[in-house]
Amino acid sequence: MENWRQVGAVVLVAVAVVLAGVALFAGLPALAVGFVFAAAALAVIGAVALILSARDRGQP
Numbered sequence: 001m002e003n004w005r006q007v008g009a010v011v012l013v014a015v016a017v018v019l020a021g022v023a024l025f026a027g028l029p030a031l032a033v034g035f036v037f038a039a040a041a042l043a044v045i046g047a048v049a050l051i052l053s054a055r056d057r058g059q060p
Contacts, residue, residue, distance in 0.1 A: 005053065009043075013043050013046070
């Protein structure tokens, strides 16, 4: 189950980065910046969630 959480976190970040690229290509730099911040936030949330779930299972 843990692998699916990791894959899900990576996919969410990748989607946000792709959307940022599409927005930048479409000439919407403000929207692209928003998607970049969303990707960063998702990466941090995913990392914290993985750390906490590993800690709950007793792994350092």
